[in-house]
Amino acid sequence: IDIQTDVPVARGLGSSSTCVVAGIMAAAALTGHTVDRAELVRIATEVEGHPDNVAPAILGGAVCSFTPTDSLPQCLRYEVSDRLRFITVIPPYEVHTSEARKVVPQEIPLSTAVWQMGRIAGMTRGLETGDLDLIAAANDDRIQEPYRRRLIPDYNAVRDTCLNGGAKTIWISGSGSTLMAVTDDTIVAKFLQVKLCEQFPKCDTHILTCDTEGAQIEYL
Numbered sequence: 001i002d003i004q005t006d007v008p009v010a011r012g013l014g015s016s017s018t019c020v021v022a023g024i025m026a027a028a029a030l031t032g033h034t035v036d037r038a039e040l041v042r043i044a045t046e047v048e049g050h051p052d053n054v055a056p057a058i059l060g061g062a063v064c065s066f067t068p069t070d071s072l073p074q075c076l077r078y079e080v081s082d083r084l085r086f087i088t089v090i091p092p093y094e095v096h097t098s099e100a101r102k103v104v105p106q107e108i109p110l111s112t113a114v115w116q117m118g119r120i121a122g123m124t125r126g127l128e129t130g131d132l133d134l135i136a137a138a139n140d141d142r143i144q145e146p147y148r149r150r151l152i153p154d155y156n157a158v159r160d161t162c163l164n165g166g167a168k169t170i171w172i173s174g175s176g177s178t179l180m181a182v183t184d185d186t187i188v189a190k191f192l193q194v195k196l197c198e199q200f201p202k203c204d205t206h207i208l209t210c211d212t213e214g215a216q217i218e219y220l
Helices: 015-031 037-048 054-059 097-102 110-129 132-138 145-151 155-164 186-199
Strands: 062-066 074-078 085-090 169-172 179-183 204-208
Touching (some): 037 054, 155 179, 155 186
Antiparallel strands (some): 085 204, 169 179
16 A cells, blocks of 8 residues: 655644545445445544544535534535635644644633634635635634644744735634635735745645545546
């Protein structure tokens, strides 16, 4: 088995889910089994422990997911505007999910929960339509980012560079350490990539778009 991947470990980009989904799909292909997407999500969720990352990896697009008590994962898939460009800054250091979870409070005030829940719909709609103002307004996280950004030494500097360079907003990808800025202007995206590479030469910087197809099997 030859594994080639561009997804770094412990950077908040779903490396474990990448392995889980690839393994399940490869096993099905090699054994001649036909497994539909819903079943893939179920199996992958059982292995990974939650559908948060495996569901979008399998389905593509943006996916809101949850698992009802004693039931199968429920996944709501949304298209993401093809105008959006995600400038992804990957630091050379890791932030492990277990560590990132420890710094987030186990309990939050009701007002914080209400604040955040109201922005979920806004973010979903913004990603669908490519409305950067809506995305930026909805991207005001009070649950995890104020705490997890302390684990990322470059957070403030990268954030300032991106926002001053034309990005509309920026967030932590997963539990970190990757940071992701958003624009709908390819010129701004390319400018930021050059600027970030100059200022943060030890980081890997990429311009990404959202995958719409999900995981695929290719026979070489």
